[in-house]
């Protein structure tokens with residue numbers, strides 16, 4: 110047994126209160142068994158490992174804790190919350206490895222074990238929040254219910270930091286479902302709880318989530334303010350997974366803003382961190398974001414590398430697989446490789462079929478719009494654009510619609526080139542005007558300025 114930062118360096122005897130060395134199995138003074146203290150110690154070590162993203166270490170400490178618990182009565186294990194805590198920690202390990210099904214099973218066992226136990230509120234709130242995370246992508250309604258229950262348990266026990274996490278997650282779900290006003294209301298509560306709690310991890314995560322809401326809705330400078338507040342906390346955050354989420358969030362934000370230098374800086378940092386700590390869920394997202402960044406910069410071989418890396422992880426069964434397929438489809442459309450582009454669009458269609466109206470359907474319609482535009486199939490392209498537009502309105506995502514309008518119009522103009530095609534020129538002009546208005550309203554001057562330049566070159570009146 111080795112010492113870990115912030116953990117006591119001795120084992121406390123429950124009988125005579127003597128401090129014992131970490132290796133001791135029985136108390137040096139009274140010979141009482143130290144199994145309870147040892148089990149506690151291994152669970153503490155496993156939790157510290159998970160915080161530091163050392164998942165393999167955590168697993169071996171958890172196995173040691175199980176060995177110590179074998180010598181304890183089930184009553185002792187239950188009263189000390191040992192069994193529930195072991196299930197919860199195992200659930201966290203599975204989650205970070207991308208095994209959400211296995212994670213859920215362990216968490217439900219933890220919850221069962223916590224029922225009617227005294228002093229179990231904090232752990233119950235953590236387990237409920239993590240159940241929400243495990244359900245997040247595929248069963249949104251369940252996730253919202255778990256987050257709500259977690260926040261209620263945490264608030265009743267004055268656990269502000271835990272309440273903040275659950276409330277911020279609840280806000281995120283409402284944001285994704287297009288209930289913007291409700292999302293803002295939950296975020297306000299989450300920020301208040303996070304500030305009361307004073308825990309930099311929770312506060313950083315909450316700032317990051319508030320930033321993502323402003324990124325979809327504007328005003329954009331407010332998104333930057335919040336992500337920079339989160340970044341400023343990073344050197345106080347001992348949890349590399351939390352730092353990784355914040356740096357990825359910063360990279361994605363700057364990419365939308367088209368500050369490519371800042372975007373690349375933060376995305377590379379997030380990617381390196383996700384790889385080092387083996388945070389599979391985020392390693393997937395950093396690859397998608399880097400692929401999009403490099404495609405915009407015109408570095409196609411590197412863009413393909415990252416998109417393929419993300420695509421090869423799609424067994425993770427997460428929403429990011431749609432993003433990875435879109436990144437690959439856009440890459441092949443740029444290269445006019447229709448066969449490959451169509452293959453990934455077909456797969457996007459397969460995964461989004463039968464789902465509720467959401468991001469995967471949007472990615473599918475988005476990719477088809479651009480494929481047909483690049484082929485000059487105007488009618489089909491317009492039909493898919495209308496569908497994509499309907500989805501963004503349902504999801505209340507102003508940014509995605511403006512972004513697609515710009516890409517769609519840009520590709521129309523690229524297709525006709527110097528040729529005279531008044532119908533297409535008028536349509537492209539109208540789309541650019543709409544996109545520019547949204548970007549101006551969202552206070553994104555770099556995006557707005559670029560379109561303004563394009564508009565000056567695009568005729569909107571056609572002489573008869």
Ligand SMILES: [Zn+2]
Pocket residue numbers: 122123124125126127136137138139140141
């Ligand atoms: Zn003793």
